[in-house]
Amino acid sequence: MMDQRQAVAAFAALGQEHRLSIVRALVTAGPDGLAAGVLAGEVGVSGTNLSFHLKELSHAGLIQSRRDGRSIIYSAAYDGLSGLIQFLMRDCCQGRPEVCAPAVEALAACLCTPTGDTVHA
Amino acid sequence: MMDQRQAVAAFAALGQEHRLSIVRALVTAGPDGLAAGVLAGEVGVSGTNLSFHLKELSHAGLIQSRRDGRSIIYSAAYDGLSGLIQFLMRDCCQGRPEVCAPAVEALAACLCTPTGDTVHA
DNA sequence: GCAATATCTCAATCATCATTGAAACGTAGT
DNA sequence: ACTACGTTTCAATGATGATTGAGATATTGC
Numbered sequence: 001m002m003d004q005r006q007a008v009a010a011f012a013a014l015g016q017e018h019r020l021s022i023v024r025a026l027v028t029a030g031p032d033g034l035a036a037g038v039l040a041g042e043v044g045v046s047g048t049n050l051s052f053h054l055k056e057l058s059h060a061g062l063i064q065s066r067r068d069g070r071s072i073i074y075s076a077a078y079d080g081l082s083g084l085i086q087f088l089m090r091d092c093c094q095g096r097p098e099v100c101a102p103a104v105e106a107l108a109a110c111l112c113t114p115t116g117d118t119v120h121a
Numbered sequence: 122m123m124d125q126r127q128a129v130a131a132f133a134a135l136g137q138e139h140r141l142s143i144v145r146a147l148v149t150a151g152p153d154g155l156a157a158g159v160l161a162g163e164v165g166v167s168g169t170n171l172s173f174h175l176k177e178l179s180h181a182g183l184i185q186s187r188r189d190g191r192s193i194i195y196s197a198a199y200d201g202l203s204g205l206i207q208f209l210m211r212d213c214c215q216g217r218p219e220v221c222a223p224a225v226e227a228l229a230a231c232l233c234t235p236t237g238d239t240v241h242a
Numbered sequence: 243g244c245a246a247t248a249t250c251t252c253a254a255t256c257a258t259c260a261t262t263g264a265a266a267c268g269t270a271g272t
Numbered sequence: 273a274c275t276a277c278g279t280t281t282c283a284a285t286g287a288t289g290a291t292t293g294a295g296a297t298a299t300t301g302c
Contacts, residue, residue: 008138014209015133016290020125027213036249049291051250056289070248070299085206088135092148137260157279170261172280177259191269191278 002083006061010084013060018045019053023062026076033075035068123204127182131205134181139166140174144183147197154196156189 002010014020021043026034034042040050054074057063061080066073123131135141142164147154155163161171175195178184182201187194 004138004141008136008141010136011132011141012136012289015129015131015136017125017129018290020129020132023209024211027209037247046292047249048251048293052290055250067299072249081209085209088144088148088202088206090145139260158277167262168279169263169281173260176280188269193279 002087004087007084007087010060010062010080013057013062016053018043018049019057022050022053022057022074023076023081026063026074027078027081029075031075031078033066033073035071035073037071039074123208125208128205128208131181131183131201134178134183137174139164139170140178143171143174143178143195144197144202147184147195148199148202150196152196152199154187154194156192156194158192160195 014023022039025039025042036047036050036054039054040047043050045053054063054065058065062077062084063074063080064077065075135144143160146160146163157168157171157175160175161168164171166174175184175186179186183198183205184195184201185198186196
């Protein structure tokens with residue numbers, strides 16, 4: 001479960017034009033992800049600057065990376081995104097959990113696809 | 122529909138410890154909201170500093186205010202919060218809208234209660 | 243092993259944000 | 273009108289973040 005400190009870091013990471021563009025590009029790209037060089041082109045930042053932002057996003061738990069040949073592939077951390085949204089909604093419908101709970105679950109099912117053969121193919 | 126610029130401003134506003142605490146307190150409090158002085162006590166910041174953060178959140182479209190006597194009551198802007206989450210999810214399940222769409226709608230129903238006699242009473 | 247590609251680390255500069263205290267503004271009660 | 277209360281504005285300081293360029297690291301193909 002995400003705590004306040006993590007949530008602040010995640011929101012701050014998203015509160016930057018280039019980083020939000022990066023995350024959106026990765027969410028759109030799906031689990032296959034994108035190479036750093038491709039991202040740099042799509043977002044429009046220098047390689048050095050991109051690296052800084054990727055590190056920031058990775059540290060915030062919003063993206064992950066894997067090496068493929070001489071490229072490094074980045075992809076969205078759907079569980080991190082889901083957890084962040086759930087944190088924002090946690091105390092929302094305090095007195096009426098029957099309203100919020102299904103929405104949160106549906107959201108989690110959308111963003112996280114751990115074992116299912118479904119989304120983001 | 123929220124655009125990138127608004128979303129960046131909103132995320133940046135939430136990416137600050139005290140501001141996130143303020144929003145969470147207001148979301149928990151519901152549409153009745155909280156007076157600025159009460160908020161200052163709950164969040165633990167000086168009145169001057171609170172005013173700065175409230176202005177920031179208001180400008181980001183995440184909270185709203187109304188005067189009541191000599192107090193000013195702040196409350197969460199549920200439509201702004203909902204729009205922000207929808208922006209983050211917009212391109213998520215691009216190829217499978219039947220997965221994301223219901224989640225987003227459920228979320229909107231949870232956060233926004235325009236005419237219903239339901240939530241946040 | 244050598245050259246080329248892809249990406250990262252480091253140090254420095256510039257801009258932006260958070261916080262504080264003092265003073266001003268509006269409102270309520272007498 | 274005057275005093276008290278709640279909240280905001282203003283100017284200044286200190287801290288944090290974004291961006292840049294040069295150099296370092298890792299991987300591939302010859």
